[in-house]
Amino acid sequence: MKIKDGGQMKQAKEVSDFINSTVGLEVETHRINKSGQLSHKSYPKGLLNERQHHFIKNDFLETQSELITPPTKTTLKGLKYLGVYHQALRSELAGKEYLWPYSMPPKLKADHSDIVIAQTDPKSYEYRQQVAKIRKIERTAETGVHVNIGLTKKAIKDLTAQDANVSTDDLYLQAAVGFMRYRWLLTYLFGATPVAFTNYFAPDTDAPTSPVRSLRNSHFGFGNGFISSYQSVQQYVDGILKAVDDQKLIAQREYYGTVRLKRSDNVSALLTKGIAYLELRIYDLDPFEPLGVSEDAVDLVRLMFAYFVSHRPFDLRTADEDIAKADQKNDVVALENPLKISQYHDEAAEFIGKLEKFSAQAVIPFNAQHLCFKLMEMIDDPVLTPSGRMVNWLGEDSKKVFDELLKFAKGYQDDLIHNPAIGFESLSAADQKEILATLKQGIPVRIK
Numbered sequence: 001m002k003i004k005d006g007g008q009m010k011q012a013k014e015v016s017d018f019i020n021s022t023v024g025l026e027v028e029t030h031r032i033n034k035s036g037q038l039s040h041k042s043y044p045k046g047l048l049n050e051r052q053h054h055f056i057k058n059d060f061l062e063t064q065s066e067l068i069t070p071p072t073k074t075t076l077k078g079l080k081y082l083g084v085y086h087q088a089l090r091s092e093l094a095g096k097e098y099l100w101p102y103s104m105p106p107k108l109k110a111d112h113s114d115i116v117i118a119q120t121d122p123k124s125y126e127y128r129q130q131v132a133k134i135r136k137i138e139r140t141a142e143t144g145v146h147v148n149i150g151l152t153k154k155a156i157k158d159l160t161a162q163d164a165n166v167s168t169d170d171l172y173l174q175a176a177v178g179f180m181r182y183r184w185l186l187t188y189l190f191g192a193t194p195v196a197f198t199n200y201f202a203p204d205t206d207a208p209t210s211p212v213r214s215l216r217n218s219h220f221g222f223g224n225g226f227i228s229s230y231q232s233v234q235q236y237v238d239g240i241l242k243a244v245d246d247q248k249l250i251a252q253r254e255y256y257g258t259v260r261l262k263r264s265d266n267v268s269a270l271l272t273k274g275i276a277y278l279e280l281r282i283y284d285l286d287p288f289e290p291l292g293v294s295e296d297a298v299d300l301v302r303l304m305f306a307y308f309v310s311h312r313p314f315d316l317r318t319a320d321e322d323i324a325k326a327d328q329k330n331d332v333v334a335l336e337n338p339l340k341i342s343q344y345h346d347e348a349a350e351f352i353g354k355l356e357k358f359s360a361q362a363v364i365p366f367n368a369q370h371l372c373f374k375l376m377e378m379i380d381d382p383v384l385t386p387s388g389r390m391v392n393w394l395g396e397d398s399k400k401v402f403d404e405l406l407k408f409a410k411g412y413q414d415d416l417i418h419n420p421a422i423g424f425e426s427l428s429a430a431d432q433k434e435i436l437a438t439l440k441q442g443i444p445v446r447i448k
Helices: 009-019 075-090 122-134 137-141 153-162 168-181 183-190 233-245 269-273 295-311 316-334 345-360 368-380 386-394 398-418 429-440
Strands: 022-032 056-058 064-068 145-150 259-262 277-283
Touching (some): 056 075, 075 295, 075 398, 075 429, 145 295, 168 259, 183 277, 183 316, 183 345
Antiparallel strands (some): 022 145, 056 064, 145 277, 259 277
């Protein structure tokens, strides 16, 4: 399955199944009031109860909405689901209530009394109380974008037919290690949290005094510092269970690794049923994107996944050591000046060059070469990255950044609630209204 120079079209077509992987999005964002503070309004009453809704729900906090798209085989279709879910949620927000388009929380009260834990089921509420008590509660107010990526059934079938010794778990581990080793590159390209706002940092925190690439992806962001082993599924599971036993983690679900191996809520199911997909928890919300994430950001994940799975470039025996080094590198990149070329510029350019060469040899269902050219431009010119754009435009004054983000929040709200239902534009106005009503009640609809 490894692609060589001059590889046959048959091989290239098989690689396309990795690229045309299933992709799902989970996008978190806060409900805010007209002044840019966390909303005091309850979960929108026009939506199905937050305990029952499967794709529009509250996350960790009462104001923290989460939109969850079904797995799709194209990025554009996934973004269409995300868009129409946005419309369903936004159309039920209270008057003068908006969605905050930034991963760091808006202005907070000094005593953090405005950060309210979501009261869903009692077990989840108790867990969240424990997390908030042990971790800093303001850190739980960060939001972001999770990208879920998995092999198609056809890709798995083809792999099994070609090589009985190929384990899908090993392929997923190669990709997981790859994403963690190159997390720093994703932080550089799509980091979008250069500053924090009032009362996020405690007075005694040695916080950055000037903008950075991504506060959320640095050690100032939310996390517990624990990374499990990625040398095998068994070691990954054992590491998490031991961390719970040793009280390094409150529960299995508190494993906030950059990449999570996913099957079900019970991590032990990975041992008997295998990995179903990977969950990447890397991206900041992109404030320049109305839906919080760009098509390029998702397509890069798909391209990297295909590359890691088809080339299998990593020695899993040294994976944990390599990931530990990459974690330190990521912190350096996250705290760099967003207007300056990264100190890892050459390494970044080399890797994108590999992706460019790889994409020229495979059948790819999106403009991968064009994507690589754009990424190379961003590597050479950091002003083109989200953090670079923001700081270059608005400067270092966090108040100015805050005011502009609030404008974005209101502008995106106006656009999305007045646009036709995304993915259903060809239907009549009455049918579009019915589609949105169906979504609000937690009933999925299919975009053709």
